Amino acid sequence: QVQLVESGGGLVQAGGSLRLSCTASGRASSTYARAWFRQAPGKEREFVADIGWPGGTTNYGASVKGRFTISRDNAKNTAYLQMNSLKPEDTAIYYCAADSRLSTRNWRTWDYWGQGTQVTVSS
Numbered sequence: 001q002v003q004l005v006e007s008g009g010g011l012v013q014a015g016g017s018l019r020l021s022c023t024a025s026g027r028a029s030s031t032y033a034r035a036w037f038r039q040a041p042g043k044e045r046e047f048v049a050d051i052g053w054p055g056g057t058t059n060y061g062a063s064v065k066g067r068f069t070i071s072r073d074n075a076k077n078t079a080y081l082q083m084n085s086l087k088p089e090d091t092a093i094y095y096c097a098a099d100s101r102l103s104t105r106n107w108r109t110w111d112y113w114g115q116g117t118q119v120t121v122s123s
Contacts, residue, residue, distance in 0.1 A: 009117030022096030038092035047105035
């Protein structure tokens with residue numbers, strides 16, 4: 001079993017930045033692929049970014065490419081999402097996910113999830 005705990009969400013003005021963190025614990029979690037998804041009210045959960053292990057492969061959703069950066073610190077078993085140039089449409093609950101290998105952009109294919117952290121961008 002893998003446990004994921006997110007932190008770093010909050011309220012920020014448009015154009016600002018936030019960094020989300022996701023720390024994992026549990027068996028073999030340090031070698032798992034990691035991802036970020038987000039879900040706005042009334043919308044489907046959306047792929048944001050993912051990163052393989054040990055960290056050479058990254059992928060981004062079209063709406064965040066060039067503004068967001070996913071990274072990981074394997075010594076700390078933590079993944080990060082640096083979010084720059086935030087827009088009001090980035091407002092959502094952001095979820096961290098993990099799997100034994102890089103999965104698809106469909107959230108249903110990822111095995112482990114954090115509780116989510118709220119990000120609100122004001123205009």
